Amino acid sequence: MLEELWEAGSPLSVRDFHNKIADERPVAVTTVATILDRLYRKGLLSRRLVKEGGPHYLYSSRLSRDEFKHVVVNNVMGVLLRGFNDVTVAYLAERMAEKPEDHRIISKYLNRLKGGAKK
């Protein structure tokens, strides 16, 4: 749903969503409306009621794609680090060794953190 909104770049109605996803996932319009309502209640979407042409909502995302990624990673990693700190850190270290690209990114952040600690 969020991908569709980011791609569209403008608010979408339930019918717009349904038209976009109907080919891949044959779901009823009522189900699309319910899912969008849940995302709105969870604070991920904002919506505006339009009365012209029959009352309907126009949904838009409250977060950009990057902001959403940050929120998800913060939530997931926050839970993992609080509950399984040593295992999580060990897993990340192993991943660093596997992929040079990950190694480069994590090293960059570690250096930045070290720099911050010296100050």
Next chain:
Amino acid sequence: MILIHSAVLFAAFFLIGPLGVRNAADKLVLSVFMASGLGVAVVSNRSSRQQSAALILVLTVLFYGSVQSISTWLRFELPEMGILGEREAFHAFSFFFTMNVGLSVIGTAAAVIVAISMEVRKTRFPLARLMPDVEFLAAPSELISSVHDISRAAGIEPPNVSLIDSGDSAAFITRSKQGFELAVSVGLIESLGRDELEACIAHELSHVKNNDFALRSFATSARVALFAHPLCHLIEPALYRAREFLADKTAVQIVGGRDALISALTKIRESQEYIASQPGSVATACLFHPASKNRFIRLFDKHPSLDARIKALRGLSLDNKL
């Protein structure tokens, strides 16, 4: 022997009902009425109107039996309580009977208070105060016009119309300070086609046309009055369910076909499967209340499952007149 007698007495009261009636002939007549009512309710599963009439008869007999029990208890049983005699054993071992009658006294008084307070509440408060968790908006003129047209076709006064600010599929009709109030969610309007939406509105208006509000008030009062009687806790929800089926049937006659209502309910059933795994929402308080999957628990549910409603609509004869 006395234990067996009291056990039979206890079972008979719960199963037959009008045991508190002192006169043997009355007792027999009422029992026959009640057994017939239950029989018709079970057998006539194709006619919601007959079924609900039979259930009302059973509730009425139970209610009458309860009032008779109270009268018998006050006139005959109570004065004899203090006398040690051959009836003492009867009183001692018919404890459950006496308790039931006692509870009926409290129940009847409670029913009157509850029924009056419910009516006062409904007629004094506006819709927003009756349902503070739901946000109501002014309905657009197209919706009001559509409701007026369907009301005219149904032969009833059009209700006030409100819009529910929710993306869920929900619609309901209730009584408030302003009279009958129909509320339809934005989610229902934006998800359904015009014919489907009109069929759902016709279902709600059918509750007014079929006088379901008066019947519900009676059934609820009888249930409160007879709360000690287990049968009531099955009859009241069965009556509500029968009226839902009848409202579907009436809606089909108002809009002139069953396809739109079947299509709407099928779409709503799909989203309900999603809702079932989620916390409560406005939809759970409305027309499309998701029924339990457990068959025993469903006996106490006031709403039939959407599967049952769709099946009943598919089996409906289109020759039926209003």
